[in-house]
Amino acid sequence: MRTVLTSKWTKVAVFLLAVTPLARLVWAAFHHGLGANPIEFITHQTGDWILIFLMLTLAVTPARKLFRQPELIRFRRMLGLFAFTYAFLHFSTWIGLDKFFDGTEMLHDVRKRPFITAGFSGFLLMVPLAITSTAGWIRRLGGKRWQALHRLVYASALAGVVHYYWLVKSDVRKPLLFAAILALLLALRVVLGLVQKRRAGARDIRQEETTTTEGA
Amino acid sequence: MTIKKSHDIPYSEVTPKNVYLNRRRFLAASAGALGSLAWHPSQVLALAGTKLSVALKSPFSTTESQTSYADVTHYNNFYEFGTEKTDPAKNAQNFKTSPWRVSVSGEVNKPGNFDLDALQKLAPLEERVYRHRCVEAWSIVVPWIGFPLNVLIKQVEPTSKAGFVAFESFYDRGQMPESSHAGIPLPYVEGLRMDEAMHPLCLLCFGMYGEALPKQDGAPVRLVIPWKYGFKSIKSIVKIRFVKSQPPATWNLSNPNEYGFYSNVNPGVDHPRWSQAKERRLGEFFRRPTLPFNGYADQVAQLYAGMDLRKYF
Numbered sequence: 001m002r003t004v005l006t007s008k009w010t011k012v013a014v015f016l017l018a019v020t021p022l023a024r025l026v027w028a029a030f031h032h033g034l035g036a037n038p039i040e041f042i043t044h045q046t047g048d049w050i051l052i053f054l055m056l057t058l059a060v061t062p063a064r065k066l067f068r069q070p071e072l073i074r075f076r077r078m079l080g081l082f083a084f085t086y087a088f089l090h091f092s093t094w095i096g097l098d099k100f101f102d103g104t105e106m107l108h109d110v111r112k113r114p115f116i117t118a119g120f121s122g123f124l125l126m127v128p129l130a131i132t133s134t135a136g137w138i139r140r141l142g143g144k145r146w147q148a149l150h151r152l153v154y155a156s157a158l159a160g161v162v163h164y165y166w167l168v169k170s171d172v173r174k175p176l177l178f179a180a181i182l183a184l185l186l187a188l189r190v191v192l193g194l195v196q197k198r199r200a201g202a203r204d205i206r207q208e209e210t211t212t213t214e215g216a
Numbered sequence: 217m218t219i220k221k222s223h224d225i226p227y228s229e230v231t232p233k234n235v236y237l238n239r240r241r242f243l244a245a246s247a248g249a250l251g252s253l254a255w256h257p258s259q260v261l262a263l264a265g266t267k268l269s270v271a272l273k274s275p276f277s278t279t280e281s282q283t284s285y286a287d288v289t290h291y292n293n294f295y296e297f298g299t300e301k302t303d304p305a306k307n308a309q310n311f312k313t314s315p316w317r318v319s320v321s322g323e324v325n326k327p328g329n330f331d332l333d334a335l336q337k338l339a340p341l342e343e344r345v346y347r348h349r350c351v352e353a354w355s356i357v358v359p360w361i362g363f364p365l366n367v368l369i370k371q372v373e374p375t376s377k378a379g380f381v382a383f384e385s386f387y388d389r390g391q392m393p394e395s396s397h398a399g400i401p402l403p404y405v406e407g408l409r410m411d412e413a414m415h416p417l418c419l420l421c422f423g424m425y426g427e428a429l430p431k432q433d434g435a436p437v438r439l440v441i442p443w444k445y446g447f448k449s450i451k452s453i454v455k456i457r458f459v460k461s462q463p464p465a466t467w468n469l470s471n472p473n474e475y476g477f478y479s480n481v482n483p484g485v486d487h488p489r490w491s492q493a494k495e496r497r498l499g500e501f502f503r504r505p506t507l508p509f510n511g512y513a514d515q516v517a518q519l520y521a522g523m524d525l526r527k528y529f
Binding site for chain 2: 035036037038039098100105111113114115166167169170171172173
């Protein structure tokens with residue numbers, strides 16, 4: 001397992017998989033596969049993939065702990081950057097193809113339509129994370145501060161799910177599925193955090209006991 | 217002056233499906249990026265197209281270019297068959313639309329059950345090319361076939377108590393398994409004020425593009441009310457009731473803040489979640505401005521004279 005996870009080829013494979021949805025969209029665009037409302041189709045597809053990649057990114061940490069596979073961390077940045085890539089495409093489709101770069105109309109929507117406010121915020125929150133995703137930025141910020149900043153991903157994912165929930169007309173199954181997955185991933189963090197604390201606590205007590213016996 | 221009678225050749229024979237599909241292929245091949253927006257013939261489901269002979273072409277028809285048959289049959293809101301636009305084309309194919317009866321009851325002198333054939337023979341069929349504007353801000357131009365709903369209304373002789381007409385769609389969970397996820401109360405119901413229902417633009421529709429209605433487009437009989445958002449044009453009608461007071465309407469029941477009873481197309485009154493000022497005509501790239509009453513203001517605006525259209529949206 002470890003050799004698979006640390007292999008350079010696994011990373012290449014994950015990259016290729018992650019790029020597949022985009023490749024399919026491009027292929028469909030040249031093969032009449034975008035349906036009756038191509039702009040809507042592109043918007044919906046990229047929207048789905050943002051949430052999928054956000055969930056995958058957020059699954060890395062709990063999966064590392066649960067399955068004791070610390071090497072999984074190698075994929076987190078790539079998954080996160082793919083979430084951002086699809087978000088960028090989604091956002092560009094909206095301002096470019098849907099609003100035709102009409103800034104006033106765009107800002108009007110951001111202000112007036114709660115679902116757009118949520119989606120737009122989710123996207124903006126991802127921008128600093130994408131910028132500071134490099135090793136250089138981790139060094140510059142320092143691990144602690146970098147980690148604190150990157151907790152924004154929780155807010156971004158939440159905004160994304162709310163955006164989806166608010167925009168559907170009546171069939172809320174898919175947004176609720178994403179909401180459930182997000183809730184699970186966040187809950188796992190809390191539970192795993194508590195378990196770790198208790199273990200650390202137990203270790204401290206044991207250590208204390210040994211030191212006292214040693215001292216006696 | 218004689219009213220020009222249309223040719224005996226039905227619409228669909230003028231432009232046979234394989235010919236226009238070939239034409240699409242040609243256009244797609246030659247038009248590059250824009251052509252890529254068109255349908256690939258292999259993606260268009262085969263549909264049982266019973267030809268309907270059209271006796272009249274209507275002066276109410278628009279001359280705007282018609283939306284492709286492929287788009288109108290593969291981009292549908294028919295939540296009984298699924299909530300994705302492409303669902304109804306896939307899921308409605310086994311929907312049993314024959315035999316079909318429509319019951320007419322309530323405040324009328326001559327209530328009754330009409331089977332589809334009898335209903336269709338009440339008046340000569342006309343072709344009407346209407347703009348059709350969905351509340352979701354997309355639109356299509358469709359050559360519908362039918363006759364004014366007022367033909368049926370006059371036939372059943374509403375009493376003076378009849379103030380509204382209530383409509384109900386067919387509903388059977390067995391044939392519509394996807395309907396459990398529709399998120400709206402079913403059977404689908406809609407309603408019109410009596411004067412709206414009597415308006416000559418309000419069409420009782422049996423077909424489109426020279427053929428009987430495809431199942432996903434509301435076979436075998438539906439309403440088409442071109443000045444209202446598409447969801448008012450109820451599909452697959454089984455019940456018509458004449459009633460005293462305003463009847464319930466599905467989307468209005470489901471979310472009264474977003475969907476009013478009247479739901480006249482109005483670029484000045486936004487849906488709470490999106491603007492209604494513009495629309496995307498399927499097949500076009502740029503959004504176009506939406507017109508008051510979907511461009512039928514001259515014919516229907518007087519129905520709402522003195523009404524606050526922000527309140528009665």
